[in-house]
Amino acid sequence: xxxxxxxxxxxxxxxxxxxxxxxxxxxxxxxxxxxxxxxxxxxxxxxxxxxxxxxxxxxxxxxxxxxxxxxxxxxxxxxxxxxxxxxxxxxxxxxxxxxxxxxxxxxxxxxxxxxxxxxxxxxxxxxxxxxxxxxxxxxxxxxxxxxxxxxxxxxxxxxxxxxxxxxxxxxxxxxxxxxxxxx
Numbered sequence: 001x002x003x004x005x006x007x008x009x010x011x012x013x014x015x016x017x018x019x020x021x022x023x024x025x026x027x028x029x030x031x032x033x034x035x036x037x038x039x040x041x042x043x044x045x046x047x048x049x050x051x052x053x054x055x056x057x058x059x060x061x062x063x064x065x066x067x068x069x070x071x072x073x074x075x076x077x078x079x080x081x082x083x084x085x086x087x088x089x090x091x092x093x094x095x096x097x098x099x100x101x102x103x104x105x106x107x108x109x110x111x112x113x114x115x116x117x118x119x120x121x122x123x124x125x126x127x128x129x130x131x132x133x134x135x136x137x138x139x140x141x142x143x144x145x146x147x148x149x150x151x152x153x154x155x156x157x158x159x160x161x162x163x164x165x166x167x168x169x170x171x172x173x174x175x176x177x178x179x180x181x182x183x
Contacts, residue, residue: 003159003161003162004044004047005162005166006158006161006162006165007043007047007119007120007123008040008041008043008044009043009162009165009166009169010043010119010123010165011036011039011040011043011115011116012037012039012040012043013168013169014115014119015035015036015039015040015112015115019031019036020176031108032104034104035108035109035112036112038104038109038116039112039113039115039119041116042112042113042114042116042117042120043117043119043120044116044120045071045113045120046071046072046076046117046120047067047071047120048071049066049067049068049069049070049072050067052066053066053067068124068131068132069132069135071117072120072121072124072131072133072135073121073131073132073135073136074133074134077113077114077118080110080111080113080114080117081110081111081114084107084108084110084114087105087106087110090106090107092105092106092107093105121133124143125142125144126143126144127161128143129143130142131143
């Protein structure tokens, strides 16, 4: 199963490429990098069910493990997609923390969360153990587990993938945004 770094970096890389290669210069002004960061953070959001399971077990609920259930089904990103649809008809701006200063639209924030969580599900389905993508309506699990094809242990493969992605991301930042100028 992909690790947290992979779940965060893949949405960041994918949406950065979409932003750079598909959107025009004018569109980029309306799609700041803050949205890419939100999508990346949302890439780790489905694994919040691990924390929920640990919390419930700590409070005495025995044998409660909800990992790969609701937050790993297509209904989880669909909830955020519905929120995107609801807010896309309004001009609501984000009013939380520091996000309001950047004039981020709530509808696009929910769209980025949808993208990040969907990419998480795709990664888990192809590179991890099986997922119950139609939970709670179907008991069938889906998955290919490409990590099983690796001659290395899954944890070594996942760590190697994390390292490769991190190097790719840093190289992209250097070539595109010249981050060495900030040092």
